[in-house]
Amino acid sequence: MKYVQIFxxxxxxxxxxxxxxxxxxxxxxxxxxxxYRWMKDEExxxxxxxxxxxxxxxxxxxxxxxGYRVGGWPGMLIALFASVVPTVLxxxxxxxxxxxxxxxxxxxxxxxxxLPVVAAMMAALALDFMKQAKxxxxxxxxxxxxxxxxxxxxxxxxxxxxxxAALLAFAFFSGTAREQEQEKER
Amino acid sequence: xxxxxxxxxxFIPGIFGYGGGPSSIPLxxxxxxxxxxxxxxxxxxxxxxIANALxxxxxxxxxxxxxxxxxxxxxxxxxxxxxxxPSLLLMIALLSxxxxxxxxxxxxxxxxxxxxxxxxxxxxxxxxxxxxxxEKIGGWKTFVLAAVSFYLLEKKKIHxxxxxxxxxxxxxxxxx
Numbered sequence: 001m002k003y004v005q006i007f008x009x010x011x012x013x014x015x016x017x018x019x020x021x022x023x024x025x026x027x028x029x030x031x032x033x034x035x036y037r038w039m040k041d042e043e044x045x046x047x048x049x050x051x052x053x054x055x056x057x058x059x060x061x062x063x064x065x066x067g068y069r070v071g072g073w074p075g076m077l078i079a080l081f082a083s084v085v086p087t088v089l090x091x092x093x094x095x096x097x098x099x100x101x102x103x104x105x106x107x108x109x110x111x112x113x114x115l116p117v118v119a120a121m122m123a124a125l126a127l128d129f130m131k132q133a134k135x136x137x138x139x140x141x142x143x144x145x146x147x148x149x150x151x152x153x154x155x156x157x158x159x160x161x162x163x164x165a166a167l168l169a170f171a172f173f174s175g176t177a178r179e180q181e182q183e184k185e186r
Numbered sequence: 187x188x189x190x191x192x193x194x195x196x197f198i199p200g201i202f203g204y205g206g207g208p209s210s211i212p213l214x215x216x217x218x219x220x221x222x223x224x225x226x227x228x229x230x231x232x233x234x235x236i237a238n239a240l241x242x243x244x245x246x247x248x249x250x251x252x253x254x255x256x257x258x259x260x261x262x263x264x265x266x267x268x269x270x271x272p273s274l275l276l277m278i279a280l281l282s283x284x285x286x287x288x289x290x291x292x293x294x295x296x297x298x299x300x301x302x303x304x305x306x307x308x309x310x311x312x313x314x315x316x317x318x319x320x321e322k323i324g325g326w327k328t329f330v331l332a333a334v335s336f337y338l339l340e341k342k343k344i345h346x347x348x349x350x351x352x353x354x355x356x357x358x359x360x361x362x
Contacts, residue, residue: 056273087242113357
């Protein structure tokens with residue numbers, strides 16, 4: 001049953017994810033956090049954060065990890081299979097059989113019309129994460145970190161992986177004396 | 187021999203491609219077109235055009251298709267393995283470590299610090315998709331489609347399946 005759920009969650013988010021792996025993040029979020037409740041908001045955003053600091057495709061990293069968390073190694077394989085294989089087969093069928101149909105105007109119309117939907121899903125997820133961030137810090141901290149991230153990513157054009165790694169390192173080494181004391185007691 | 191080449195051709199973009207599948211496209215092209223000459227750059231861009239119109243992660247679609255054309259089903263599996271496995275294993279190892287220390291104040295602080303950055307990152311992606319769409323179908327249509335989708339998804343809580351299917355139908359009839 002669990003394996004069927006894993007399959008369905010990643011089959012749906014794979015087959016509905018137009019615009020490449022990252023565009024499916026909101027769909028994966030819907031399945032993993034809202035529908036099946038395998039993870040809380042916070043853990044999911046940690047997974048996305050770490051996925052962004054590591055190389056390689058982001059979608060399969062998230063699918064593989066969630067599958068592994070929920071159902072061990074078999075869960076991982078099922079999640080990967082469900083998110084990858086159906087769309088690979090679709091591409092092979094299209095390229096070897098129906099190659100000409102990409103020039104048909106209705107196919108191009110379809111792929112154009114889906115972009116604003118992806119943008120809306122992304123915006124909704126960004127707002128969700130922002131709310132979550134607010135629940136863990138003061139307004140001042142939120143504005144500082146959000147503004148700082150925007151500046152670094154969009155204006156200075158740092159690579160996201162470098163910025164996230166820098167934030168993680170800063171958090172790790174910047175503990176106050178009291179926090180380090182707590183750490184030692186554990 | 188061919189399987190080893192397929193493995194290398196997708197292992198390298200997988201391990202050096204930061205920022206998800208789409209950012210590894212030029213790296214895949216360098217291997218497939220420039221190094222191994224499995225495709226011409228014209229064939230590659232045609233494949234990319236179709237791959238972009240279809241759903242699903244782009245990196246694995248490319249890997250699966252090229253692996254299949256070069257080495258059949260086994261080639262497909264090798265290419266997918268090389269694309270997915272290295273970074274996924276790293277991810278599982280690091281997150282398991284993090285999960286074990288999840289009550290440590292230090293680890294908590296790490297995830298608090300990083301959260302606004304992830305929100306910004308995803309927000310930027312939202313704008314990029316919106317701009318790409320505005321270039322294709324114009325600003326007004328993009329705005330209306332995005333606003334209606336947002337309303338249906340967030341306020342009416344309609345499943346993305348129906349919203350995406352609706353957009354596909356709209357596109358097939360009104361944007362062609």
